[in-house]
Every structure is written in structure tokens, then in C-alpha cells.
Amino acid sequence: MTARPAQSPNGAAEVPEVVVSRLPQYVRALTRLSQQGTTVVSSQQLGELIQMTPAQIRKDLSYFGRFGKQGRGYSVKYLLGELRRILGLDREWRVGLVGVGRLGRAILSYPGFSPEGFRIVAAFDADPRQVGQMVGGIMVQPMHRLREGVQELGIRIGIVAVPASQVQEVIDRLVQCDVRAIVNYAPVNAQVPAHVRVRNIDPVLALQSITFYLTTLENAEKRGAAR
Amino acid sequence: MTARPAQSPNGAAEVPEVVVSRLPQYVRALTRLSQQGTTVVSSQQLGELIQMTPAQIRKDLSYFGRFGKQGRGYSVKYLLGELRRILGLDREWRVGLVGVGRLGRAILSYPGFSPEGFRIVAAFDADPRQVGQMVGGIMVQPMHRLREGVQELGIRIGIVAVPASQVQEVIDRLVQCDVRAIVNYAPVNAQVPAHVRVRNIDPVLALQSITFYLTTLENAEKRGAAR
């Protein structure tokens, strides 16, 4: 058996993770097109916009259905709506933040989340000095309030911005509270059960791989003739 | 011709980008092991630590040389040193920041960069009200000083934390100043020439793909029997 999409236990076709990770980019591009008043777009045009091949875009979309019209392309409005629905972006997601140090405060005041439907509705911190403070319109709560807070407010997503040494413990607690999606800002790979998804935001890791290319380039230029 | 690593123009074996992106994770794990006093590690053990298969680790390393001893494993200290050298982490990298709004200030005060050898040595902003201010021990300079600043301070890496509408323009200017590596915090995909590497730090994109799994999970649970 070769590479056709595997079957999940419940029989639905499994969508490769890379494909899912590209959908938000399509959403973003389509949103821009929509704002500009463009009503129809071909995979060719969309591909130029976000630097992808038209074939890849069409193939990605084909995992979820048939959204285009031959000879014309895709209705921007319709495709955008469908992708938003598929990704679950057609509703508000309540997010809980753990850790209100410098980084946590920056996350709380970052204006990019709420327009996209991600609303930080609670903040927690282990430090008693932080507890009770108002940060970005939210009262910081102690960690022992985590379970109640998550349940009462319907929090489904956790953002973790605590020191590296505490990440695993905090994520364990979030998982115990039935949070199944976590965005981790600390430079550690936490271990989670298979049904929990973690995304790491790690600028240091990004820098450390980029320097490989700078270094390689430098060496190549040293070896090669002067340019 | 099949999948053996391609040859670059200068004849060096081309290393797949995914492989390079994993090396910093190895560095991180080895650093931790080293601090704990572990002197030797097998690919098996390392794999358990960072959730990767031993075969993948061995294969990745084999692109760069032979670092282990059969029957024993890898010397933590030696492998760490080699990987740091390969990635160019055995020296200090000077970084320039563009944009000192809320996000830029958070980046400037983030304590995670300098211990890893990334030193932010200059900050620039287009807003005259920001220019001249001291932020995190650095004087904010106007954008027209970018070229001189980059050259005088030996800046090789740019961090971009400006509003989405200005990202492309700012990145173009950085590229003109011969900066070849850029970390972009704004939610836009900038276009750059092939010799420039960009890494996007984009928590919204991360959230938007994670909700797919939450949504899918919910639907599956609704369809399936109660658990």
C-alpha cells in the first residue's frame, strides 16, 4: 500500500499535518483578497500571492472537498468561509494564559489574537505577588484556581509563558484540566499524551537554524573567488 | 536519479532543510545532558528525550560526519561542540531590531537570546517619537541610520517587529543593507531574494491550525458514542 491518505480509526480520511498547517495561510491570503474586493481567484493567482505552486493548493483543498469551478477558479468569499469553517475559525475560542511575567504580559497586550477570534479570558500565575493584579483587563488568578477557571470559562486552549523549569508541570496541569491544545512560548519540548496538540513558539530555535545558512554561506564565499 | 542528497553548485552535499531545523533541538538536549553531568548518550536515549526515533537522529548526524562510537554512543561534550560549530553557534551573532513598539520592546527585554549568543546591538524605528529613547540599554535610531548601523556594528541578522503594513518595505531595506537572515514577528509572508532566509514567528498561524484538531475532535466525539 502506498501513499494514499491513511484511514483514521473512525473511517474519515486522514489529512496530512502539513496540509492543515497551510490552510491558515490560505485563509489569510483570501481575507486580504476579500478586503481588496477580489471576488474570484485561481489557484495560479493564489499561488503567486503566497509563493506556492497552484497544484499544491488544489491538492490541499481536495482533501476537504471541491470548492472551485473549472474555467473560473474559486469564489473568494465561499472558499474563505469554507476554510474558516473547516479550521473552526467561525467561532470564538477562549484561551487561558499561564504565566504573567514580562512575556506573558506582552502576550496579553498583543492585539493580534482577538480579531482572529482568540480571546484570552483568564490568566494564572504561581507567584503570589502577581496574583490579584489586573493585567490587560484581566485579574491574575492563583494556580489552584486553574481547574475551576478552565471549566467555568470554557477554556479550550492554553498559552504557556512560564520559565522553562516549570513548563512540564504547568502543561501537565493544563492537560489534567482537559485542555487539549497548547501554545508554548518557553524553549522546552514538553511531553504530552497523544490527544493533546502542542505548538512551540521558539525564536531561539529559529535563530539557531538560520545561522547554519549564514555560516555555510560565509565559508562558501571564503573558499570561492571574490565576488 | 533518486533521493540521494543533491549536489550544490560548489560540490558540497546539500543537507535537507528539515535536518538543519532539527539540529538546534539536538543542541538543546545535549546542553541539558551536559549540565546534568551525563558524558555519553546513545541515539536511543537522545531520541527518548526529544521524542524522535534513534534512526532519524543517526541519519541526521550522518549528513555532517561520524561523531559516535559503535557500542558506546556519542560523547555529549564532543557532539555538542561539533553541532555548535556546524550551526555557527560558537560565536556571537549581532542582531538588529526594527520596530520598538510593544512587541519590539518585549523582544529587547527577552532574556533568552543573549545566553545563546544572539546579541541585539541596535534598534530602529520609523516613528520620530521613539527615536532617541533608550530601550533595554539601547538607543533607538531612525530608519535612515539603518545602513550605517548595520555596517558599523556588523549586524548579520534582523528581527522585524513592525506593523504588518510595513513589513515588506522594512525587509526590503534590510536586504539592501546585506542582511541575509531575518526573523519576522508580523503576520505576513514577505518576499525576499533566494539568498535571504526568513523565519516567521507567528502565534496566530499556530493557533489557527491547532483549532482544526480541536474542531475535528469535537465532531468525532459528537458522532461517536458517549465516553
Next chain:
DNA sequence: GTTTGTGAAGTATTTCACAGCC
């Protein structure tokens, strides 16, 4: 004439499995 949706072909990446060495 244009562009989608998609099997088939082509690449890339991961994993296997084992000879060779400690």
C-alpha cells in the same frame, strides 16, 4: 479558452535492518 480535481509519476524524508566496530 481557462481552470479545477485527481490519479499517476516524481521527489523527499523517514524507517528498517544489518555489517562493522567497540
Next chain:
DNA sequence: GGCTGTGAAATACTTCACAAAC
């Protein structure tokens, strides 16, 4: 006995190319 390094096999992902639809 244990573990690396690596070709070969397996799997995953991308691109091609064309019939079908407009």
C-alpha cells in the same frame, strides 16, 4: 552484547499532466 553509520525499503509529500467542467 551494544550501538553506530548507512544503503535499501518504505512512507510521505509534491508536482505533473490531463479529462472533465465551465
